[in-house]
Amino acid sequence: EPPRRGLGHVAPRHDVEGFVGSFMRELNYGQGVSLTRSSLNDRYLALARTVRHHLQSRWMAALAQQADDQAKTVCYLSAEFLLGRQLDNAILASDLDDVVEEGLGQLGLSLSTLRAQEIEPGLGNGGLGRLAACFIDSLATMSVPCVGYGIRYEYGIFRQSFEDGWQREDTDPWLALGNPWEFPHPEHAVTVNFGGTTEHYEDEDGATRTRWLPDWDVQGVPYNYMVPGFRNGRVNTLRLWSAKATRGFNLNSFNAGDYVDAVRAETFAEKISMVLYPEDSTPQGKELRLQQQYFFVACSVHNFINQVLPSDFDLHKLPDRVIFQLNDTHPVIAVPELMRVLVDEKGFDWDEAWTITQQCFAYTCHTLLPEALEEWSIELMGRLLPRHLEIIRRIDEEFRAEVAAAFPGDEAMPRRMAIVGDHTVRMAHLATVAGSKVNGVAELHSQLLRDKVLPDFSALWPEKFTNVTNGVTPRRFLRLANRNLSSLITEAIGPGWVTDLDRLRELEPFADDPAFRERFREVKRLNKATLARTLQSRNGIEMPTTGIVDIMVKRLHEYKRQTLKVLHIVSLYEGVVSGRLAVEDVTPRVFAFGAKAAPGYAMAKQIIGLINAVGATVNADPRLDGRLTVVFPPNYDVTLAEKLIPAADLSEQISLAGKEASGTGNMKLALNGALTIGTDDGANIEIRRLVGDENFFLFGLLEPQVEELLAKGYDPASYAAADPRLTSALDLIASGAFTGGDASVFSGLVDNLLHHDRFLALADFSAYMEAQDRVDAAYADPEGWTRSAVLNVARCGFFSSDRAMREYIDKIWHAQPVVTSL
Numbered sequence: 119e120p121p122r123r124g125l126g127h128v129a130p131r132h133d134v135e136g137f138v139g140s141f142m143r144e145l146n147y148g149q150g151v152s153l154t155r156s157s158l159n160d161r162y163l164a165l166a167r168t169v170r171h172h173l174q175s176r177w178m179a180a181l182a183q184q185a186d187d188q189a190k191t192v193c194y195l196s197a198e199f200l201l202g203r204q205l206d207n208a209i210l211a212s213d214l215d216d217v218v219e220e221g222l223g224q225l226g227l228s229l230s231t232l233r234a235q236e237i238e239p240g241l242g243n244g245g246l247g248r249l250a251a252c253f254i255d256s257l258a259t260m261s262v263p264c265v266g267y268g269i270r271y272e273y274g275i276f277r278q279s280f281e282d283g284w285q286r287e288d289t290d291p292w293l294a295l296g297n298p299w300e301f302p303h304p305e306h307a308v309t310v311n312f313g314g315t316t317e318h319y320e321d322e323d324g325a326t327r328t329r330w331l332p333d334w335d336v337q338g339v340p341y342n343y344m345v346p347g348f349r350n351g352r353v354n355t356l357r358l359w360s361a362k363a364t365r366g367f368n369l370n371s372f373n374a375g376d377y378v379d380a381v382r383a384e385t386f387a388e389k390i391s392m393v394l395y396p397e398d399s400t401p402q403g404k405e406l407r408l409q410q411q412y413f414f415v416a417c418s419v420h421n422f423i424n425q426v427l428p429s430d431f432d433l434h435k436l437p438d439r440v441i442f443q444l445n446d447t448h449p450v451i452a453v454p455e456l457m458r459v460l461v462d463e464k465g466f467d468w469d470e471a472w473t474i475t476q477q478c479f480a481y482t483c484h485t486l487l488p489e490a491l492e493e494w495s496i497e498l499m500g501r502l503l504p505r506h507l508e509i510i511r512r513i514d515e516e517f518r519a520e521v522a523a524a525f526p527g528d529e530a531m532p533r534r535m536a537i538v539g540d541h542t543v544r545m546a547h548l549a550t551v552a553g554s555k556v557n558g559v560a561e562l563h564s565q566l567l568r569d570k571v572l573p574d575f576s577a578l579w580p581e582k583f584t585n586v587t588n589g590v591t592p593r594r595f596l597r598l599a600n601r602n603l604s605s606l607i608t609e610a611i612g613p614g615w616v617t618d619l620d621r622l623r624e625l626e627p628f629a630d631d632p633a634f635r636e637r638f639r640e641v642k643r644l645n646k647a648t649l650a651r652t653l654q655s656r657n658g659i660e661m662p663t664t665g666i667v668d669i670m671v672k673r674l675h676e677y678k679r680q681t682l683k684v685l686h687i688v689s690l691y692e693g694v695v696s697g698r699l700a701v702e703d704v705t706p707r708v709f710a711f712g713a714k715a716a717p718g719y720a721m722a723k724q725i726i727g728l729i730n731a732v733g734a735t736v737n738a739d740p741r742l743d744g745r746l747t748v749v750f751p752p753n754y755d756v757t758l759a760e761k762l763i764p765a766a767d768l769s770e771q772i773s774l775a776g777k778e779a780s781g782t783g784n785m786k787l788a789l790n791g792a793l794t795i796g797t798d799d800g801a802n803i804e805i806r807r808l809v810g811d812e813n814f815f816l817f818g819l820l821e822p823q824v825e826e827l828l829a830k831g832y833d834p835a836s837y838a839a840a841d842p843r844l845t846s847a848l849d850l851i852a853s854g855a856f857t858g859g860d861a862s863v864f865s866g867l868v869d870n871l872l873h874h875d876r877f878l879a880l881a882d883f884s885a886y887m888e889a890q891d892r893v894d895a896a897y898a899d900p901e902g903w904t905r906s907a908v909l910n911v912a913r914c915g916f917f918s919s920d921r922a923m924r925e926y927i928d929k930i931w932h933a934q935p936v937v938t939s940l
């Protein structure tokens with residue numbers, strides 16, 4: 119390829135010789151070491167920088183073009199982006215696989231050794247953060263202008279280890295060895311204000327206006343990340359903000375003579391982006407978290423308006439050029455922030471600003487748990503963001519007047535719908551009032567959102583509510599994570615599926631081809647062997663590679679019901695030990711778990727302790743003849759997911775119906791040829807409809823039945839009494855059989871199940887056991903099982919995040935793809 123000096127940059131050479139030269143220059147002059155003296159980390163960094171050149175050159179072209187064209191940009195505001203490792207995705211996107219493999223080979227280096235050196239950016243908790251990463255991947259691949267905006271946490275999600283089976287948390291110093299994927303731009307730092315008071319004043323035209331007199335500030339320094347499309351020449355930007363003390367801040371204290379105070383001020387300011395909050399369902403109402411939220415949102419709004427848009431841009435036309443998508447309520451403070459900028463800083467009338475603001479936002483809700491809906495105390499909001507609280511109050515007053523007019527005589531309605539409650543600001547209400555659209559993340563979730571979570575709002579504005587079922591990126595979770603299956607698919611139907619996942623349908627006829635099925639089984643065998651090697655070297659875990667690989671990977675939460683899975687395992691164990699089951703009749707299985715518990719969630723940590731205790735006992739008991747194995751590798755993350763998912767035969771999606779908003783692990787597993795055992799919940803419903811009842815193991819109460827049971831009074835002990843297997847399993851746990859005879863360790867957990875069981879695990883136990891019998895029966899017929907597995911792959915194209923993005927574009931954003939000239 120010739121250099122393209124006309125664009126102001128030189129494209130790197132896309133051949134082996136060019137790669138080797140560039141790699142050696144990075145090693146020698148970037149890292150300052152010779153090949154012979156270089157460490158593994160030196161080599162990884164040199165490789166990463168060599169690969170990134172190929173994206174950078176596209177990136178510069180994309181940025182130059184973005185400034186020229188008038189396209190609408192999607193600003194995806196998210197407190198979390200759970201990206202996973204970058205190297206392989208960058209190599210894939212720039213079509214460098216062969217060049218890198220060959221080039222490193224010439225130097226006597228191996229790609230697999232170097233890629234293992236990368237520490238993944240764990241800047242998210244789970245589903246919501248990973249979804250954001252999938253969405254920006256799809257938008258880049260579809261050439262839609264998008265900027266992802268978030269926080270560059272210095273410490274991502276904690277590192278989990280087990281001590282005697284109990285979770286221990288350590289910090290995640292992911293930046294310690296250098297990060298070749300980010301580009302800091304301190305010259306574009308944004309000042310963010312906090313605290314203080316507001317005052318009214320008269321402007322030149324005699325109008326009364328308000329200004330904010332803050333009493334402290336920090337700087338947000340942007341760090342840009344490349345978000346490459348799949349071989350389409352498009353590279354979008356993810357802009358993560360890092361907090362720095364402002365110079366003025368330090369100087370004031372310094373002049374006052376207190377040097378130590380000045381240094382303290384610095385750490386105070388920089389604390390804002392220090393650490394990701396590890397709760398993913400129960401907001402803690404912590405001041406620092408509100409600071410984080412306002413910090414990144416204020417930086418992002420400012421950046422888009424003042425640094426991305428042309429300087430002469432007429433802000434009346436803002437809705438033509440931007441949509442701010444709110445990833446749950448975490449960035450909702452952006453709503454009063456945009457109002458403040460338009461009204462206080464740009465001199466807009468209130469009504470005019472509100473009309474614009476409402477068109478610029480849309481809100482995605484990711485939960486159904488009432489305790490997960492964020493509310494901030496009025497006192498805290500007033501102390502930290504006094505002007506924003508005023509703005510929220512005015513929005514609230516006008517909104518309540520609108521409600522009163524729409525429902526005359528109904529006095530309870532405006533009170534129920536209020537944004538500002540007695541003591542708190544309800545962020546979901548603010549998001550719903552401000553957003554042009556509100557969406558849930560799977561069909562059932564969107565319906566329950568309308569009917570149960572925000573019924574008054576959907577009565578007032580039925581057309582505001584919509585559904586977009588989640589999706590996952592086929593690049594990372596099929597093409598990269600499962601190269602064996604990808605090759606088999608491509609051999610059968612060509613490579614087009616990578617960007618057009620519906621084409622997996624063309625695999626359907628192969629489900630009836632015995633030779634194809636045998637090759638499909640060979641892929642699973644290889645993937646299981648790879649997983650076993652990974653677990654061995656990562657944790658010294660011994661994993662058998664025969665039998666059903668039965669996987670449950672997701673955050674630890676009672677509603678997701680890892681306990682139900684444990685009760686199944688304990689029941690099988692108890693059955694064999696008591697003689698109720700003949701060991702020869704037990705289908706060999708590996709039960710694999712991956713799950714982190716929020717550090718403050720005591721019951722979740724108990725459940726982790728229980729899984730490990732049961733695992734230790736079951737794995738060591740010779741009476742089981744090695745047929746049941748529990749593996750629970752610590753620190754489940756995106757990197758481990760990419761190894762577990764391709765090896766799975768069975769996908770456990772067993773949340774209580776009506777509680778899991780969507781799930782996305784369920785999609786990744788089905789797409790990789792695992793069969794699902796699942797409840798009628800979240801996206802499971804859509805998976806089952808697509809793959810067909812006969813290729814899905816459904817069990818459990820339906821959502822309306824859950825409601826009914828709870829309404830008439832749920833007595834978990836009666837379910838335990840009604841199923842002797844359940845009685846025995848609970849008794850065995852309570853007896854101390856898994857804790858060296860100490861009955862006290864899990865007594866709280868068992869009591870909770872027998873007397874509270876908020877998520878109806880006992881009510882669904884018998885149905886779950888019966889479904890697991892169906893699984894065993896199906897697995898006994900390898901041809902039938904493989905046929906179902908192939909059909910799962912063939913029929914899950916719908917769950918591509920490309921499709922999800924198309925729906926957001928059509929229903930919510932009305933944005934257009936932009937053609938990047940290569």
Ligand code: 26W
Binds near residue numbers: 244399400484779
């Ligand atoms: C601490 C407050 C809090 C509350 C909720 C933090 C984070 C959350 C998230 C909304 C939790 C979350 O990740 N939800 C998951 O979002 C996925 C993507 O839409 C869904 O697939 C999961 O079902 C949902 O649990």
